[in-house]
Amino acid sequence: MKYEPTHLEIFLTRLAFLLCGKSVYQAFADRLPLDGRERVLDFGCGMGTVAYYVAKRLPQGHLTCLDISERWLNACRKTLRSYGNITFLQCEAPQLANESFDAAYCHFVLHDIPENELERVIPALARSLKPGGVLVFREPLNETEKINVIKRLVEQNRLFHKDSRITDIPIMGNALESVYIKHNGGLP
Ligand SMILES: C[S@@+](CC[C@H](N)C(=O)[O-])C[C@H]1O[C@@H](n2cnc3c(N)ncnc32)[C@H](O)[C@@H]1O
Structure with a gap:
């Protein structure tokens, strides 16, 4: 569902990023299972709060920042202007090429997407991962009901649960962080 933020919303998000960037976003980025050479997708990048820290972890890799909103993506370009290893994409998940990423993450994105749209988004995210690729969401x-829908759809798309943790995020409260791996062929 496309929604364009107001200038005030972008300003307040940037302020929160400046004040709490390390504890909220860097902590998540640092836990992503990356070795620095991967092709990574930030699905629903917003103004690049997490991407700012992930891009630093990919000296030989590449980050694609995807958002449905033009304004958020423009704000993201501004946040990441000093990096050279980034592609910005304004599109929806079903337009992603198959098996193009080693890892994808969604940070506070999926719970806002209606169930009928998640039924298109999650299979597309799964298809966009290479065999053995990783999907992480927080x-x-x-959002218990939505989390159950997300888990069901993820597992129906041959992604296998590897790990979960609950994190207590300043201001935002408790969040579920889960890691799934795409099966790499053959029977599970
Ligand atoms: C709450 S913001 C989170 C932004 C960022 N991940 C963060 O944690 O700061 C949700 C973002 O997801 C984007 N979004 C929502 N539905 C989307 C969809 N179907 N495809 C791509 N982006 C979407 C919104 O435009 C928004 O930028």
């Missing part, structure tokens, strides 16, 4: 823990 969503508010109080």
Whole structure:
């Protein structure tokens, strides 16, 4: 569902990023299982809060920042202007090429997407991963019903649960962080 933020919303998000960037976004970025050479997708990048820290972890890799919103993507370009290893994409998940990423992450994105749209988004994210690729999401823990939908769709798309943790995020409260691996062929 496309929604364009107001200038105030972008300003407040940038302020929160400056004040809490390390504890909220860097902590998540640092836990992503990366060795620095991967092709990574930030799905629903917003103004690049997480991407700012992930890009630093990819000296020989590449980060694609995808958002449905033109304004958020423009704000993201501004946040990441000093990096050279980034592609910005304004599109929807079903337009992604198959098996193009080693890892994809969604940070506070999926819980906001209606179930009928998730039924297109999650299979597309799964298809965009290479065999053995990793999907990580972090969503508010109080969105119990939506989290159950997300887990069901992820598992129906041959992604296998590897790890989960609950993190207590300043201001935002408890969130569920889960890691899934795409099966790399043959029977599970
Ligand atoms: C709450 S913001 C989170 C932004 C960023 N990940 C963060 O944690 O700061 C959700 C973002 O997801 C984007 N979004 C929502 N639905 C989307 C979709 N179907 N495809 C791509 N981006 C989407 C929104 O435009 C927005 O930028």
